[in-house]
Amino acid sequence: MSAVSTRITIEPGKRGGKPCIRGLRIAVWDVLGWLGSGMTEDEILDEYPDLEKADFPAVYQYAAEVGRNAKLG
DSSP: OOHHHHHEEEOTTSGGGOEEETTSSOBHHHHHHHHHTTOOHHHHHHHOTTOOTTHHHHHHHHHHHHHHHOOOO
C-alpha cells in the first residue's frame, strides 16, 4: 500500500470531501498552500503538531498524481 493510500483520506462529510491527511481536518491543499507561501516543513510541523514528517511525501505524491491526471484547457 502506498503512502498516498495510507496517509491521504477523502471523507464526504469532512472538509467538503477534500483530500485530507490521515483523517485530520488538514487538507492536502492547505499544506501545499503553506509551502507555497514560504513556510518550511519544519515550520508547518511546529504549527500543526498533529502532522508528521512522513505526511509530506504523501502530499507531494498526491499532488503529482492529481496534476498528471488533470485536463488543461
